[in-house]
Amino acid sequence: MLLEIHEPGASPLPHADDVGVAVGIDLGTTNTVVAYAHAGKPEALRDPDGVALIPSIVAYRESSQATVGEEARRLLLDNPHNVVSSIKRLMGRGIADVKALGGTLPYIVEPGTGKNSMVQLRIAGKARSPVEISAEILRAARARAEQALGRTVDRAVITVPAYFDDAARTATRDAARVAGLEVLRLVNEPTAAALAYGLDKHAEGVFAVYDLGGGTFDFSLLRLEKGVFQVLATGGDAALGGDDFDHAVAEHFLADRKAQGKPLAMDAGEVKLALASARLAKECLSRQAEGVWSLDIGDLPSRHRLDVAGLEGLIAPFVARTMAICRGVLADAGMGVDGVKGVVLVGGSTRVPLVRREVEALFGQPPLQDIDPDEVVALGAALQAEALTVGSDTLLLDVTPLSLGIETIGGLVEKIVPRNTPIPVSLAQEFTTYQDSQTGMALHVVQGEREKVEDCRSLARFELLGIPPMTAGAARIKVSFSVDADGLLTVSALEKTTGMSQHVEVKPSYGLDDAAMERMLRDSIEHAASDMSERLLTEARVDARRVTLALDAALSADGDLLAGHERHQIDAARTRLVLAAEGGDRDAIAAAMEGLESIVKPFAEKRMDRGIRQALTGVEVERLAAKIG
Amino acid sequence: MSKIELPSAAAQQPPGPLTPCWSCKGPVDARALFCHTCGAVQPPRGIDHFARLALPAMFEIPIADLERRYFGFQRYLHPDRFAVKSAKEKAISQQQAAALNEAYEVLKNPLTRGAYLLGLKGNPLPGDGQTVNDPELLMEAMETREALADAKDAASLKGIADRARGDFETAQRRLATAFAEDDLEGARRTVLRLRYLEKFRDELRARAINIAQGK
Numbered sequence: 001m002l003l004e005i006h007e008p009g010a011s012p013l014p015h016a017d018d019v020g021v022a023v024g025i026d027l028g029t030t031n032t033v034v035a036y037a038h039a040g041k042p043e044a045l046r047d048p049d050g051v052a053l054i055p056s057i058v059a060y061r062e063s064s065q066a067t068v069g070e071e072a073r074r075l076l077l078d079n080p081h082n083v084v085s086s087i088k089r090l091m092g093r094g095i096a097d098v099k100a101l102g103g104t105l106p107y108i109v110e111p112g113t114g115k116n117s118m119v120q121l122r123i124a125g126k127a128r129s130p131v132e133i134s135a136e137i138l139r140a141a142r143a144r145a146e147q148a149l150g151r152t153v154d155r156a157v158i159t160v161p162a163y164f165d166d167a168a169r170t171a172t173r174d175a176a177r178v179a180g181l182e183v184l185r186l187v188n189e190p191t192a193a194a195l196a197y198g199l200d201k202h203a204e205g206v207f208a209v210y211d212l213g214g215g216t217f218d219f220s221l222l223r224l225e226k227g228v229f230q231v232l233a234t235g236g237d238a239a240l241g242g243d244d245f246d247h248a249v250a251e252h253f254l255a256d257r258k259a260q261g262k263p264l265a266m267d268a269g270e271v272k273l274a275l276a277s278a279r280l281a282k283e284c285l286s287r288q289a290e291g292v293w294s295l296d297i298g299d300l301p302s303r304h305r306l307d308v309a310g311l312e313g314l315i316a317p318f319v320a321r322t323m324a325i326c327r328g329v330l331a332d333a334g335m336g337v338d339g340v341k342g343v344v345l346v347g348g349s350t351r352v353p354l355v356r357r358e359v360e361a362l363f364g365q366p367p368l369q370d371i372d373p374d375e376v377v378a379l380g381a382a383l384q385a386e387a388l389t390v391g392s393d394t395l396l397l398d399v400t401p402l403s404l405g406i407e408t409i410g411g412l413v414e415k416i417v418p419r420n421t422p423i424p425v426s427l428a429q430e431f432t433t434y435q436d437s438q439t440g441m442a443l444h445v446v447q448g449e450r451e452k453v454e455d456c457r458s459l460a461r462f463e464l465l466g467i468p469p470m471t472a473g474a475a476r477i478k479v480s481f482s483v484d485a486d487g488l489l490t491v492s493a494l495e496k497t498t499g500m501s502q503h504v505e506v507k508p509s510y511g512l513d514d515a516a517m518e519r520m521l522r523d524s525i526e527h528a529a530s531d532m533s534e535r536l537l538t539e540a541r542v543d544a545r546r547v548t549l550a551l552d553a554a555l556s557a558d559g560d561l562l563a564g565h566e567r568h569q570i571d572a573a574r575t576r577l578v579l580a581a582e583g584g585d586r587d588a589i590a591a592a593m594e595g596l597e598s599i600v601k602p603f604a605e606k607r608m609d610r611g612i613r614q615a616l617t618g619v620e621v622e623r624l625a626a627k628i629g
Numbered sequence: 630m631s632k633i634e635l636p637s638a639a640a641q642q643p644p645g646p647l648t649p650c651w652s653c654k655g656p657v658d659a660r661a662l663f664c665h666t667c668g669a670v671q672p673p674r675g676i677d678h679f680a681r682l683a684l685p686a687m688f689e690i691p692i693a694d695l696e697r698r699y700f701g702f703q704r705y706l707h708p709d710r711f712a713v714k715s716a717k718e719k720a721i722s723q724q725q726a727a728a729l730n731e732a733y734e735v736l737k738n739p740l741t742r743g744a745y746l747l748g749l750k751g752n753p754l755p756g757d758g759q760t761v762n763d764p765e766l767l768m769e770a771m772e773t774r775e776a777l778a779d780a781k782d783a784a785s786l787k788g789i790a791d792r793a794r795g796d797f798e799t800a801q802r803r804l805a806t807a808f809a810e811d812d813l814e815g816a817r818r819t820v821l822r823l824r825y826l827e828k829f830r831d832e833l834r835a836r837a838i839n840i841a842q843g844k
Contacts, residue, residue, distance in 0.1 A: 184712050228700050331834060388712035395704050421734065424708060426727040484723055485708040543715040550653035550667035557666045558655065604654030611647045611656025 020152035022184055022389045023145045024192070024381025026159045027137060027172065029088040029214030029241060030348060032056050033375055034141040035382035036149060042196060042379040042386075045148040052375055054144060056214075058136045059083045060124035068140035076276065080269030082124045086243055087137075089215040090130040091175075092167030095119050108268065118171065131171050135178035142181060155182045157385040159377050161216035162188035163236030163401045165447050166459050166489050173486070182535075184388045186486040189213075190220035191231055191398050192380030193346045197371055198224040199383060199394065205341035206232070210359055210367070211377075212322060213347035215241040219326045221333045221340070230397045233333035233420045235325045240318060242282070242349035248314040249278035249306070253295055257302045270297050285311045286351050312354045319358050326362060332420055343367040346376055397422055404481055404489060407444035407453045409434060416481045419449065423487060428480040430496075437469035441477060445491055464493045533586065540589040544581040547593055548574060551600065554607060561606045573599045651717075662706065662725070670706065670718055673725045677749055678732035688746055688808035688816075692737065699733045740823045743804050743816060752813050754820060766822055773829060777836055786840060790833050797826045 024042070026033045031053040035044045044052040051070075059072035060082045067075065076083045090098065095111040098119050108122040112129070120127040138158075145153045158181075160172050169186055176183045190209035197203060203224050211218040218236040222229055253274065258264055266274065274295050281293045290307035330336065343359055345367045350356065359367050387394060399422050405415040406429070416429045433441065441464045448456030467475050476496040483489050551574060559567065573596040580592035647656040652669035663670055679686040682698040704710075706725040711718050735741045744754050773789070780786045800823050807815035 185709070230700075384709075388709055392709075393704075395700065395707060396709060397703065397707075422730040424723045424727045425730055426724070427731070482723075482727070485726075539716055542713070543717070546652060546669070546715045546718065550650075550664075550669060553667035554653040554655050600654065604649065607655040608647070608649055 020154035021149060022155040022157070022385040023142075023149075023153050024157045024159070024378050024383070024385045025138065025141050026189070026192070026375075026378035026381060027088065027134065027141070027175075028056055028377075029086050029216060029243065030056055031214075031374060032137050032141050033378035034145045035375070035378040036145060037379075037382040037386040040199070040383070040386070040392075042382040044375045044378055045145050047144065052378075054137070054140055055085075056088065056137050057083060057085045058087070058133050060126075060128075062124050066136045068136050076272060080272040081267075083272070084121060084123060084133055085272075086215055087121075087130050087133045089239060089243070090119055090121075091134065092165065092169070092171040093119055093130070118167075131175045131178060134172070134175035138176055138179035138181060142179060154180065155184050155385070155389070157185050157187055157192075157381045157388065158183055159189045159192045159381045160186050160487075161211075161213070161236060161238055162190050162218040162220055162234045162398075163216065163238045164487075165238065165402060165457055166487075167457075168238065169487055173488075183486075184385060186488075187381055187384050187396070188218070188220070188231075188234070188398055188401075188487070189216075189377045190218045190234065190346065191222065191229065191396060192378075192384065193344060193371075193376045194220070194222045194224065194380070195229055195383055195394070195396065196376045196380035197344050197368075198222075198229060200371070203342065206335070206339050208326070208340050208343045208363065209346055210322070210326065210343055210350065211236075211346035212349040212355060213241050214349065215239065215243050217241060217322050217325065219322070219329050221329060221335070227394045228397065229394065231399045231420075231422075232335075233329045234399055234401050235329040235332065235419075236401065237321065237325065240321060241347075242279075242352075244318050245282050245315045245349065245352070246275050246278045248318070249281055249311065250274045252306070252310075252314055253278060253281075253293070253302075253304045256304045257295060257297070260302055262300050262302050263298060266297055273297075281306055282311060282315075282352070286353060308353075315352070315354060319352075319354055322355075323358055323362055337363050340365075344371065344376075345369070346373050348374055398485075398487070399423060400425065400483055400487065402447045402457075403449055404445070404447050404459075404483070405456075406431070406479055407446060411453045412451055413446055413448075413453055413456055416479065417483060421483075423483045424485050426480060426482040428478050431477045431479060432473045433467065433470065433475045433477075434472050436472050438472065438475070439467045439469055440465045441467060441493075443479060443491070443493060445481075445489070459489065460491070462491075462493075464495065467495050468498055470497075537584060537586045537589075540586045541581050544577055544589050544593060547596065548577060551596070554600075554603070558603075558607045558610060561610065562603060566603065569599055570596075570603065662702075670711070670721050670725065672721050673728040678735050678745060679749075681728060681732040682736065684736070686746065686749060688739075688743060689805055690736065690742075695733070695736055699729060702729050739801050739804065740820065740827060743808070743820045743823070746808065747813065747817055747820060750813060752817055754817065763818060763821060766818075766825060770825055770829075774832075777829075777832060780836065781840070783837070783840060786833070786837055790837075793826060793829055793833060797823065797830070800826060 021036065023045070024035045024037070033044055033052050033054065035042050037043070046052045054069045055073045057069065057072040057076065059067040059075040059079070072083055076085070090109075094117070095109070098109050110120045110122055110127055112118045112120055118129060118131070120129050121133070142153050156176065158172060158176055160169055164172070172186060173183050190211045193209050193211065194207060198207070204226075206221060206223050209218070209220045209222065211220075216236065216238050217240040218234065220234040221232040223232055254264060274297070277293045277295055281291065284291050285306065285308050290305065292303050292305050294301050294303045340363055343363050343365065345356070345359065350373050356367060384396065386392065399420045400417055401419060403415045403419045404417040405413040408414045408431070414429065417425055417427050421427075431441070442461065443464060444453065444461050445459045446453055446456040447459050450456050464477060467477070478494045478496055480492050480494070481489060551570070555570070562570070573592070577589070577592040577596050580588045646659045648659045649655065650657040650664040650667060650669060650671065653664060653667035655664070655666045657664045657666070657671060660674065661671055673681075677686065682695065682702065684690055684695065684698060703726060706722055706729060708719060708722045708726055711722040735745050747754060773793070776789055780789055800819055804816060804819040804823065807813075807819055
């Protein structure tokens with residue numbers, strides 16, 4: 001581990017002590033949990049009644065602030081039109097995706113403002129993006145943490161389904177920004193669960209994480225060994241979860257209602273109530289054999305009987321889909337179920353007895369039950385937040401869930417980064433022109449496993465222009481894909497014969513346009529703390545600290561090279577930088593850095609000269625080599 | 630000052646050329662991962678995957694060694710260690726970790742390791758999509774593909790899969806022998822055959838899924 005020891009007298013980061021604490025947040029489809037870890041011990045943060053779960057439900061009223069959580073859930077019954085649940089399913093989704101979900105969403109969904117942008121919901125007379133709505137939930141999580149810890153919370157590790165694509169990850173990151181939180185890392189939910197489980201139980205070997213939440217399914221295989229958490233393979237479905245169980249039950253009730261000869265026409269609010277009844281039925285049938293539930297539609301309520309066998313018949317197709325995904329991931333990892341030491345269940349939907357039975361049947365062993373499936377992801381996120389800010393000996397090595405590629409001739413996909421590649425990753429592929437004198441090239445970045453572009457998810461399009469006219473096939477265009485540790489993609493293209501390059505920050509097709517993001521930031525209360533200039537100031541301070549620490553190290557190693565007045569000049573420039581970094585003017589910090597760099601330049605040259613002399617004399621060689629390792 | 634412990638890969642080698650550290654501007658061994666004066670992480674060098682993981686450039690490397698080195702280097706270079714550092718240090722750590730990941734991915738699989746080693750030895754393989762001029766292999770491919778197309782049930786598929794697995798293992802052993810004997814032409818042929826066998830394994834998987842779904 002990297003141990004930071006300050007020289008006596010050297011000052012640590014300016015304002016280091018009033019930086020807020022970092023928490024872990026599991027932003028779930030159904031519930032959200034926030035946790036905090038100290039000294040390797042994570043703890044879910046609870047309300048005064050001891051409840052950790054914050055229902056991911058947001059209620060809007062025309063005039064006042066949004067309400068989140070249990071109170072919003074109660075409002076669902078009085079005023080269902082102004083209450084939003086399961087917003088996670090719409091993160092980074094376009095209007096076409098929502099249509100593909102089959103009109104099962106009880107919201108008024110509108111296309112976004114830009115071409116190909118994320119959908120919006122019309123609630124309480126206003127169009128709202130899933131990012132804004134998720135930001136409300138994150139704000140509530142943040143408020144919960146600040147209340148429980150009595151400290152400012154401004155940074156977080158946020159978990160996302162491993163199978164979330166680039167657009168959904170970016171949307172999650174944006175939501176945190178709107179809520180005034182700096183995202184230290186996006187961590188995949190099954191990986192976070194494995195971290196919490198593995199560290200708590202000192203588990204070693206290959207473990208499977210079966211994570212069935214309200215709206216997403218993930219299955220990951222991880223190898224746990226001496227503090228290393230290595231994801232071997234992952235798979236899932238970003239639109240498969242307990243919500244689908246609820247929909248199946250609700251449809252069953254409605255079919256039954258039709259058979260009773262009662263009218264089916266419902267408004268959006270009644271749809272939400274029907275789904276709430278279905279959900280209640282599903283939950284009850286985890287504990288009891290049968291029951292009767294009612295649908296309040298119009299003036300004619302209806303009553304519907306359902307038993308466990310009936311429920312299991314309705315949800316079996318969804319459970320079967322999760323099992324097929326598990327088998328695929330095992331095959332990707334090149335292993336059988338006999339190699340799996342234990343199966344960790346995560347997500348509220350794993351409480352359904354049929355799910356547990358099927359998991360046990362596939363793996364030939366009962367799943368591990370000694371962790372709370374609702375809290376384990378947040379606990380892992382909290383551990384990672386501590387690891388990133390304080391330090392840790394554990395190592396998380398995650399992978400890309402979906403292949404990334406480029407559209408080629410004929411609408412086919414050329415994969416550049418295959419799924420299950422460890423991240424961060426940077427891979428490149430060369431392409432060429434297919435027509436004589438072709439001077440431009442349209443690059444279409446897609447994500448997915450299918451061979452045809454139309455079956456994959458479109459991430460971004462950009463054009464490389466100004467290719468010098470050549471015969472077809474002569475140009476050499478190198479397209480590089482870089483995926484960072486958050487799973488976010490950057491693409492760049494380089495024409496090799498001319499060295500002309502283009503660097504593209506992939507703005508997801510189903511993302512937010514800049515105007516929408518700006519408006520959200522303006523609207524948010526935390527604007528002052530989270531806007532761009534504040535982030536740049538923080539970055540400048542961190543860099544100023546790096547420069548002063550590097551200088552201190554250089555002075556303590558080679559300070560004898562300096563005459564008194566040179567040393568004095570450098571010290572003065574250093575002090576100017578330290579003072580500038582304590583102030584709030586980014587330009588002043590940049591100027592002070594530049595000033596210091598130019599004053600230090602002759603010193604740097606003397607140090608290089610000495611280094612070369614020492615290398616040549618040989619006596620110092622071993623010492624140097626030993627230092628470098 | 631930062632105290633840095635490094636995996637002692639290059640400890641016994643003589644010092645290399647010096648370059649200025651990007652952060653403190655002082656001299657640093659061009660092979661060093663961190664500046665010995667200011668502790669700043671240094672950008673990855675253009676070296677081969679074996680050197681990246683401090684392994685000898687040979688076919689037979691114990692997987693345990695490979696992983697120990699890979700995990701060892703990642704413990705120091707992964708972006709998770711730089712979350713509160715400057716943007717430049719974060720970016721460099723990402724480059725370093727990506728280079729380690731690429732090296733690990735290529736070297737952990739005997740087939741990609743073999744192909745890569747042939748390239749290092751000046752004997753590169755044809756890229757994807759280019760024709761393989763080996764009549765024996767082409768004949769074998771035709772026959773096994775026919776057998777696969779004829780397989781209508783799980784049992785006959787299992788027979789083909791078992792044979793394919795056996796062939797793959799035999800070819801892997803042959804590859805190790807060829808490299809050990811410095812028979813590069815033999816190694817080249819065997820890598821091409823392994824490539825084909827791996828593709829065939831994917832086709833088998835797809836067929837198995839189709840049969841299971843009753844198609």
